Amino acid sequence: MGLSIGIDVGGTKIAAGVVGPDGKIGARTHRDTPADSVDQTAKAIIDAAAELIADHEIEAVGIGAAGFVSADRSTVLFAPNLAWRDEPLGARVGDALKVPVVVENDANAAAWGEFAFGAARDVQDMVCITVGTGIGGGVVLGGEMLRGAHGVGAELGHMRVVPGGHRCGCGARGCWEQYASGRALVREGRAQADSGSLAAAQMLSVCGITDSAELTGPMITTAATQGDPCAVELLDDLGRWLGEGLASIVTLFDPSLIVLGGGVSAAKDLVTKSALVAFERNLPAKANRPHPPFGIAELGNDAGIIGAADLARLEAPEPRQ
Known part of the structure; x- marks a missing residue:
């Protein structure tokens, strides 16, 4: 080759x-x-x-x-x-x-890429979730990419988790990426700041800004790594939504590994700890089935x-x- x-x-x-x-x-x-x-x-x-x-x-x-x-x-x-x-x-x-x-x-x-050469190179069944502005996903089962009958399967970020929830860019309401993505993180951070929260005001100060409209996901992650309580809580909440959705994903596909990439890679334990707790709490028949481990994507961009x-x-x- x-x-x-x-x-x-x-x-x-x-x-x-x-x-x-x-x-x-x-x-x-x-x-x-x-x-x-x-x-x-x-x-x-x-x-x-x-x-x-x-x-x-x-x-x-x-x-x-x-x-x-x-x-x-x-x-x-x-x-x-x-x-x-x-x-x-x-x-x-x-x-x-x-x-x-x-x-x-x-x-x-x-x-x-992660399946063939990265974090999942030693398994045959995996789910990869990339948390960025939205949520991207890919599923490999038995060493084959899952695409669906028409090529448009595995749109995991648009799995509905809240009926009638936040409007998504796809036109539906309540999609997973509206709660467990960088977009959701920034939306919640700005909402807290605009509500007059003193904790959120302190977070803006740590980020070096005064206007909530300037707040970004990387800013929140950086503030959280510095121990800012509001930023830590925002990432913890994102992790909870991520874990709850992953419990449903595992119920569908039964992978041997879940690979997390995107912004989660930068936030590390600030997201993955709460994601794992929520995942194990919400996994159906959790006492009677294997729990696939979480791995962090290795190949980056x-x-x-x-x-x-x-x-x-x-x-x-x-x-x-």
Whole structure:
């Protein structure tokens, strides 16, 4: 097996790298994401890949993109932060580069990276949860990526946990990511500050700001690591929501390992302790079933590049003539 390229398409940046069969990234490049233009986004992806192909013998290209990807791993059916709607991205990029191209959901790509080369490399059944602005998820069962009949399965962040709860960007109410994500953390922190809470005012001071509108998730995490009581409580509450949702996830998929990534990696015990307590409290038939351990993601921001490249190497169609 030779080299492949992994491309992680974010809302602001397109990151690409040459990945070997050992999961190691060699050459890298990046482009800004022209998120409001389908054509310009595709051009930026092609340019980044072409730059790497010029200096390397490449077998395939894998693209990780947020949103719904068709079952044939070629068409982006819908992307929440980009202008893609039924976009034949795989064919467009493949025609331009003359190499096989596989398109994958970005959370699936990151999960596969951790499965193949990261925290879950020694298991066959795993769930990977990435806690960022929202919640991304990927499921591997029996060594195979779970995608569903139409390619849009494992949207774990949109599992409903509170009927009639907070409105989500997907249009539904009460999705898990509205309670256990960076967005939820900031929303609750700002609400406490705006309520006149003296503890929250102290947290803002620790963060070096006076306006709650300037508060961010990393600020809260930093304040918590410094022992600020309000920030610690906010992360503890996020962990509780995370653990409760994971109890349902384990009931569905019975993994041997749960891998936690994203902001959870930075917060560490400030989130995972309360998540584990809530998980064990809410796991059905908890006295009569195995409890999968929690692991922390190892590949960081490279997981999507590595996973997309490896999936492309494994699943690429025949090259276009």
